Amino acid sequence: MSIEKSYNGRCFCGAVEFTLSGEPAAMGYCHCESCRHWSAGPVNAFTLWKPEAVQVTRGAESIGTYNKTPRSYRKWCKQCGGHLFTEHPEMGLIDVYAAVISDLAYSPSVHVHYQETRLPIKDGLPKLKDVPSELGGSGISVDE
Template sequence: MSEEKTYSGSCFCGAVEFTVSGEAAAMGSCHYESCRHWSAGPVNAFTLWKPEAMEITKGEDNILTYNKTENSYRKSCNTCGGHILT
């Protein structure tokens, strides 16, 4: 039986940390205007994880939420502005 993989990440300053477990549901790149604004570039690379696969392990109270669109909740670090998730 194989062991489930766990990946960890953080914002730039380390005030917010998170883990994701298992396999990504999908990955790709997005060229839509909303994604380009979010990444401040011509394309935004992403991986999609099931909500239950992600856990904020540090700094949950330091996450800022911005509703760019009706269906999009962009989350970033309130200290450094580093993107956390959408």
């Protein structure tokens, strides 16, 4: 009998809490302009999860949504403004920001949208022009 691992996350003020079940489908860094502006940082650390793995356990009524495009539904806490996750319906995945998961050992494996980087990171991980082909991108590698 195996016990499925779970992780806890919350917004900045704690009004919204959630649980993640299992393991993420992927972890990495996104360098796209949208993620940089949304996160107010030069790069965004992401974890991708199947929608059924993400369970809001407190404060669902405090979650706000903004979508600049139909590809990304960005979620935040309406109390503190803390970012939570982004639903990507076309990919069938939810990007839970690595920084809001309290007990996950973050282990990135890829950089996406690296041609847009404002903070070059020489860490030996694959650098992609957009996203992997299995997620609808070109899968084209770019130089570190």
